Amino acid sequence: VFLRNYWYVAAWAEEVTHKPLARIFLGLPVMLYRTASGEAVALEDRCCHRNLPLSMGFIEGDDVRCGYHGLKFAPSGDCIEIPGQPQIPPDARVTRYRLLERWGLLWIWMGDPAKVDEALLPQWHYLAEPGWAVIKGNDAKPMPMECGWQLNNDNLLDLSHVAYVHAKTLGGHGTDSSPVTTERRERSVRMIRWMPNLDPIPLWTKYLGQMGKVDRWQITEAELPSHCLVDVGFAPAGTTTIDKGRESAPRMRVMLTATPETEKTSFLFYAQLRNWGVEDHEFTQRFARDSRSIFDEDVVVMEAQQRMADTVPDAPTIDIRSDAPHLAMRRLVEQALEEENAGA
Ligand code: FES
Numbered sequence: 001v002f003l004r005n006y007w008y009v010a011a012w013a014e015e016v017t018h019k020p021l022a023r024i025f026l027g028l029p030v031m032l033y034r035t036a037s038g039e040a041v042a043l044e045d046r047c048c049h050r051n052l053p054l055s056m057g058f059i060e061g062d063d064v065r066c067g068y069h070g071l072k073f074a075p076s077g078d079c080i081e082i083p084g085q086p087q088i089p090p091d092a093r094v095t096r097y098r099l100l101e102r103w104g105l106l107w108i109w110m111g112d113p114a115k116v117d118e119a120l121l122p123q124w125h126y127l128a129e130p131g132w133a134v135i136k137g138n139d140a141k142p143m144p145m146e147c148g149w150q151l152n153n154d155n156l157l158d159l160s161h162v163a164y165v166h167a168k169t170l171g172g173h174g175t176d177s178s179p180v181t182t183e184r185r186e187r188s189v190r191m192i193r194w195m196p197n198l199d200p201i202p203l204w205t206k207y208l209g210q211m212g213k214v215d216r217w218q219i220t221e222a223e224l225p226s227h228c229l230v231d232v233g234f235a236p237a238g239t240t241t242i243d244k245g246r247e248s249a250p251r252m253r254v255m256l257t258a259t260p261e262t263e264k265t266s267f268l269f270y271a272q273l274r275n276w277g278v279e280d281h282e283f284t285q286r287f288a289r290d291s292r293s294i295f296d297e298d299v300v301v302m303e304a305q306q307r308m309a310d311t312v313p314d315a316p317t318i319d320i321r322s323d324a325p326h327l328a329m330r331r332l333v334e335q336a337l338e339e340e341n342a343g344a
């Protein structure tokens with residue numbers, strides 16, 4: 001089951017060029033390319049003649065020519081040329097999907113074209129804000145994941161896992177013992193965890209030197225359907241609160257979204273932003289390399305969960321206190337699905 005009337009990240013802007021890029025979104029084949037003037041286009045990746053993926057064909061200026069019998073399609077999806085035949089049948093066309101290019105990402109709308117709504121984009125404008133160094137995750141390519149998209153919401157709304165999954169990289173004592181609060185909003189869920197008077201995590205001291213006790217925080221806001229913004233940081237113990245002083249402390253924003261490919265596979269796009277050493281590009285490279293394994297650690301866990309759920313699909317599971325935020329998000333997704341089905 002997919003939520004259709006939402007924006008999903010289809011690609012980083014630089015992935016889409018004058019050569020076709022083939023991807024499956026929400027179970028549907030899509031090909032992405034740029035026209036001669038550089039506008040990004042998303043078309044159904046299936047020729048309406050005999051099913052060859054159009055991505056196996058050729059870009060000719062603004063148009064795509066199928067690599068089998070040469071039908072040519074405009075960016076609108078309409079067939080505009082059939083070799084050896086002057087008439088073009090009225091249903092000779094492929095679906096065109098709406099794309100938006102924002103903050104270095106291409107967002108695709110796979111749902112009802114009549115419901116396209118830019119207001120449903122998540123608040124990811126931080127990607128283009130001054131004062132932050134941006135690392136485009138996995139060298140500006142999605143990480144393919146052999147698991148369903150909702151596991152990523154679950155993962156990020158329950159960061160108690162940091163103490164176990166990322167013990168070596170983030171060293172997470174405190175993340176599992178401090179309680180969380182859950183805020184439910186119309187289209188999002190927020191998880192807030194405040195962790196007073198702890199040792200700083202190894203990743204901070206490695207770059208910023210030894211320091212005394214700190215107060216740490218983790219805030220995840222997950223917006224429908226799958227857009228997660230994680231805010232983590234720290235300050236000398238006793239100098240900040242959840243509402244005051246966090247802005248000037250060293251902090252990171254991590255944006256992650258899982259775009260469904262099929263029911264059981266997805267693309268993980270992520271970006272890491274930090275507000276210190278912003279001009280130090282060499283450090284940015286090193287930081288990207290060093291923190292890369294954190295994301296691999298999550299993917300290993302989510303893929304293993306999926307395999308186990310497939311092995312024993314009816315086995316019962318239990319809930320614990322720290323599940324509250326992601327259970328709230330699952331409910332929000334359920335409600336949104338019901339609304340879509342009622343409107344369809
Ligand atoms: S399959 Fe595309 S032209 Fe025949």
Ligand SMILES: [Fe+2]
Nearest residue numbers: 161165166298
């Ligand atoms: Fe994680």
